[in-house]
Amino acid sequence: MSKHAKEMEGLKEHLGKHQLKFTRQRELILDAFLKQEHITAEEMYHQLARKDPHLGLATIYRTLNLFCEAGLAQARHFGTQTQYDNVSHKGHHDHLICTDCGKIVEFENCDIERLQEEVAARNGFTIQTHRLELYGLCSRCRH
Amino acid sequence: MSKHAKEMEGLKEHLGKHQLKFTRQRELILDAFLKQEHITAEEMYHQLARKDPHLGLATIYRTLNLFCEAGLAQARHFGTQTQYDNVSHKGHHDHLICTDCGKIVEFENCDIERLQEEVAARNGFTIQTHRLELYGLCSRCRH
DNA sequence: TTGAAATTGATAAATCGTCTCAAAAAGAAT
DNA sequence: ATTCTTTTTGAGACGATTTATCAATTTCAA
Secondary structure, X not given: OOOOHHHHHHHHHHHHHXXXXXXXXXXXXXXXXXXXXXXXXXXXHHHHOOOOOOOOHHHHHHHHHHHHHHOOEXXXXXXXXXXXXXXXXXXXXXEEEEOOOOOEEEEOOHHHHHHHHHHHHHOOOEEEEEEEEEEEEOOOOOO | OOOOHHHHHHHHHHHHHXXXXXXXXXXXXXXXXXXXXXXXXXXXXXXXXXXXXXXXHHHHHHHHHHHHHHXXXXXXXXXXXXXXXXXXXXXXXXXXXXXXXXXXXEEOOHHHHHHHHHHHHHOOOEEEEEEEEEEEEOOOOOO
């Protein structure tokens, strides 16, 4: 049995609700995805090339987008590419990004999240997801 | 004299510091940009086609990116396109975005900004800029 | 096992933004 | 004002990323 049984069940549930099918490729991609903090489609394509040389790039894109709809992943544009963040194993996390060296630090902050809810409620919105990115210089690059 | 004299001066100052030139196109694009809350390069291309049918799309991209460097604009990925936000006339603002109808509500929240500074400091970062986007359903689309 | 419906893989195509480069414009020096 | 150097422009080519197409395959319920 897979190490990611719980998430696998979550995916199957989503598939069932939407008349989608559980395939070998989706299982393979989910397994690889859950080992990552964030990954691009291209990176995953190369990672999985050994396990399944015939796995197509289009399938990876389709599947990562499926994960987003299922709430396991979240797409984020960084540079020219789309990063797919793993949001399945922990609460939502945000990013501190060094504009000089590209270093990424992940963090969570409940107070900020609570204030976000307040702002949304004040404007009649129901939050589904959010994105918070802080850009600046890390301690090393400040000098 | 233009309605946007102050911002025009700000741009000229940036141009002077970087050995760049003040051109008719940059003036035209700045004038159009400052009337917007946010705009894409493509939208601006169509808006300005009447005033100057020969204005090229590449020039618009180049100029909007210039505005980003000058601190008048801020680029933001939304969907597949890049939105250029007007940040010249007010402090930094964040976005509430309806995932259904695309409606965008802008807001500011000092408390959130303060917490962001705390998080950054705790991780040794000095914030230059940030981006906060809340995605959800607006009151109309929730039903 | 069968059959309808969904998925896949390969590649074409679309999209978006940047690069190229000759011609034009800006702005400093004369 | 004219000249000269540097920057900018416009048009389209180009590159990178993602999506669409479609015949062949796979899933899964009956």
